[in-house]
Amino acid sequence: MNTLIEVRDLAKTFTLHQQHGVSLQVLRGLNFTVAAGECLVLHGQSGAGKSTLLRTLYGNYLPAGGSIRIRHAGDWLELVGAEPRQVLAVRRQTLGYVSQFLRVIPRVPALEVVMEPALARGWSRADAEARAKALLTRLNIPERLWQLAPGTFSGGEQQRVNLARGFMVSWPVLLLDEPTASLDEANAGVVLELIDEAKAAGSALIGIFHDRAIREAVADRYLDMTQEDLAHAS
Ligand SMILES: Nc1ncnc2c1ncn2[C@@H]1O[C@H](COP(=O)(O)OP(=O)(O)OP(=O)(O)O)[C@@H](O)[C@H]1O
Structure with a gap:
């Protein structure tokens, strides 16, 4: 299996400075890999942290802990703590994000x-x-x-x-945040084709899809993000 991204023990906490410094632990102990040609669909109720995970993978949020390794320019690169110029190179060549x-x-x-x-x-x-x-x-x-x-x-x-x-x-790793949310059926069908073409070309996809039919059409695997006591304040 040609793994393109590997996530280990990933955690993300938000500290709400304007609200008495309350801290929300949104992601904890996440582990997964995605291989070329595969689509991993994030699964979990509203507020489970799906968008937060995509933003953390893209480097918009700094994780509280863990590792995000990506195949970039023929090598493995650790994104957590990477230099800004490395993150920019990864975003240009390797990691795409459709918000x-x-x-x-x-x-x-x-x-x-x-x-x-x-x-x-x-x-x-x-x-x-x-x-x-x-x-x-x-x-x-x-x-x-x-x-x-x-x-x-x-x-x-x-x-x-x-x-x-x-x-x-074409992106080695592509993140998709509800790419069909505002689309009619015909255009959603085009997006399904584009996703299939990207998979056939060897991209590793990680996506959020609220529409069940679309989710089932694209998913090769699911990441269960349901947590029994998620986002608990401390
Ligand atoms: N920038 C932020 N600052 C503080 N809290 C945040 C921030 N972004 C998200 N959260 C909190 O993190 C939790 C997860 O939010 P997120 O948007 O990742 O969920 P989601 O699974 O994508 O939900 P949905 O399916 O409703 O889009 C929520 O409780 C949310 O309030």
Whole structure:
């Protein structure tokens, strides 16, 4: 098995400084690996810490303890405590993240937003543009919107631009936070195809999918995050 990410004994605690320093232990003792071509689906009730886990894996949150090792540029790299420049290199080459909402940058057209991960890897503009247009077409974003900034797009349109961006390049490890939440059935079907293509190309996926049918269609394994006394205050 070609393991691409390995998590050991991962813990995350939030300290609420504005609220008497109450501390919430959201993740504890998490252990899992994900191999190339596999999709691990995070399972657990609302508040179980699914989004927190994805953000911690991406390096947005500092864990309270444990290890996150990822195959990067042919070697294993420990992400917990890694230098910021290493984290940036991992985010450029190895670890993708499709968050639930598009981060809109004023005045940047949708087409540029989608092309950016490929340009950051040194693709030519022509190649990046061809792939971006193909993805926007597949995800049913009308051509008249491509040169507009997505700030005024509908929720579903913004999510589809975000998905086109996320699937623009192939990622060894890809994190997906409810990628079909605002989509109709036809567009959700396109996302299922993109996920299957990513798996076939050897990506390791970790995702949150609230829709049961979609979850069952993509999951190879589940990570049970249900905790009997989760997020207990101390
Ligand atoms: N930035 C934060 N600061 C403090 N507490 C937080 C923060 N982010 C999340 N939490 C808390 O951590 C717990 C887990 O939240 P998280 O969003 O990870 O759950 P989830 O499993 O993704 O839930 P849902 O399915 O409802 O999206 C919640 O109790 C939440 O209040």
